[in-house]
Amino acid sequence: MNRLVIENLNAGYGSVAVLHDVCMEVRESEFVALLGTNGNGKSTLLNTILGFVRPQGGRILLDWDGQTIDLARLQPHEIVNAGVALVPEGRRLVPNLTVEENLILAGSCPRAKDQISRNLDFCYTTFPLLKERRAQQASTMSGGQQQLLAIARALMTSPRxxxxxxxxxxxxxxxxxxxxxxxxxxxxxxxxxxxxxxQSFFQAVDLASRAYVLSHGHIIRAIDRAVEQIDPEDLRAAMMGLEHS
Amino acid sequence: MFADQFINAIGTGVMLGSIYAALALGLAVTFGLLHIPNIAHPAFVIAGAYVVAMGNSYGLDPLLVALLALAPFYVAGLGFYEFYARVFERRGSADTMNALTLFFGVSLVLETLLLMRFGTNQQSVSVGYVGQSLTIGLLSLPYRLLVPALLAPVMVAALWLYLRHTHTGIAVRAVAHDERALSVSGIDPRWIKRHAFGIAAATAVVAGAALIIIGPVDPFGGRLQIGRAFAVVVLAGMGSIPGTIAAGILIGVSEALVSAFASPSWAPAVAFSILLATLALRPQGLFGARR
Incomplete structure (x- = not known):
């Protein structure tokens, strides 16, 4: 089965530990939500998967098409080329490049460069607004438009x-x-x-088939909507750290 | 005759200015685009001039030697960037002061190597067209200035097209703004910076050919150009490649006019006077984007 597996992951910045023994998995075609209020390690976890933060222990494995890739050994751009794309916090677009140049930049990575024109067509069909504004500088777009561009940029790398x-x-x-x-x-x-x-969890949970709740760097809940109902009050209490499991 | 003097000062100024742009082009990449103040660039140019002189001593045309030396200079540029990256960037201590210090040292080492190998004697090239001039009415354009002056527009146009229209070119324009944006795009930011540094070093050998066609060069000739090269890059606007031609010509013409009508000893002050005046009115330079 194709999946991303995180096993007993510990990570942080210098001597400050942020993530403790995080275990989770994301299977192919799943929509998984990672919930938690600010400062509980969500961004750190995503940045660790992408290689911007080095794990201090545990493993991050991409099991795909019969291959197992240990992401913890790779540089961020190599991880993207292994098929893991990130739509980063704050979007991180290149402000002085146009919409199309931002897309082409990502589309020209080794993983996706053979499919660059197909990917670009797909992005423009999915987000017609980006096509209209293809020659506009990324920095001059509104926040929502920039967010769509950041998502389209991730798509340009043909992600798994x-x-x-x-x-x-x-x-x-x-x-x-x-x-x-x-x-x-x-x-x-x-x-x-x-x-x-x-962190706006009701909307996120609504979209996702499964969810993990991160509190103080620990996974305190794993929810599968296929097998259980979500009690919003219970979830809110868990996210606010009002109870510990 | 005033008109005669004026027209020829303008002609000389435009040609000199174009050559200044050729000298500054590599710096427009390393400093303007990558924000690495490579103070050793003029020393690279002198090294390029020496390579051209060596090739010319075997009877090769200076421009042909420069063309042949593009690849070796590119590779040397990769090496210099890798050295810089290993010393500072990977330890997270890359800042302007460290880069200036490192590349100041690099330029001293280069000068000393040239001095040890070739001595203090000036090097020069012999080509048929030196000494002749193209005359159009009152205007007289010596070929020893005209030929080098034509190199800058060619290099600038080639580099500008490359940065606009190729995938790597787009990445080079992006890398100084946000390295992480490049990583997220699946592109190795270090590779892109190294490549850009290599291109900058390759422009140095062409600029070196330009410099040595104008006149003899000694190992320390780069020092005169350091201030002017930085002035061209900042005046053009950080990261503006076509702007280097306009900035170079603005400085060249002003210097030529001051030399012709006041005194040549004032000329070196011209570049910085223009730079200060422009920065007061347009802090982003002539063609730079506002930040």
């Missing part, structure tokens, strides 16, 4: 798994709805595998 870090941050509620709708659309039509970190 897409990690999305807090797409709602800094956006007006109506725009957040549009961004989530775009993500849902991609997931259902393309069967894209997604791990999305989010």
């Amino acid at each position: 798994i897409m990690l999305i870090d807090e797409p709602s941050v800094g956006l007006a509620p109506i725009v957040v709805g549009q961004v989530f709708e775009a993500v849902r659309e991609l997931q259902t039509t393309q069967k894209l595998t997604i791990l999305m970190a989010e």
